[in-house]
Amino acid sequence: MNHTRPQSGFAYIAAVVFLVVIAGIAVALLQLTNTQQTTVNQALLGARAGLAARAGIEWAYQSLGSRCTEAGNTANLTDFVNDTGFKVKVTCSYRIYREGEDDASGAPAPVVKHIYRIASVACNGAGACPDDGSVQRPDYVERARVATVCMTADNQFCY
Helix, strand or coil, X not given: CCCCCCCCCHHHHHHHHHHHHHHHHHHHHHHHHHHHXXXXXXXXXXXXXXXXXXXXXXXXXXXXXXXXXXXXXXXXXXXXXXXXXXXEEEEEEEEEEEECCCCCCCCCCCEEEEEEEEEEEEECCXXXXXXXXXCCCCCCCEEEEEEEEEEECCCCECX
């Protein structure tokens, strides 16, 4: 009498390998989903920061004469934090240029031009913008915008 047992147990090994492979795929998909969510969140924060910086430019542009000085004037717009979640720092300065000649012979007087430079930085850091201390945070976003405007002495746009 031959008492050999038939082989068994292969199905158990195959099932364990199959479960490990499925678990690995599930972990990879979960990691991919987390990365995708982080990317979308960063893109949204970047867009919001860009719009907050643009709003800072528009805020300064509303009254260039009172918000800009030749030496440069800086304003921290704290109202933007409540509305957008971003701090905005606006710097506005101008330089005076004279185009043309004014000589004793009665030639036309020079055209006086003010060239305004408006710089706006928006960030969601803990400190003032730009915030070097918050750069390490994964959700920190900072955007900067710069605009220049040319105005004549009688408040007309110039080129």
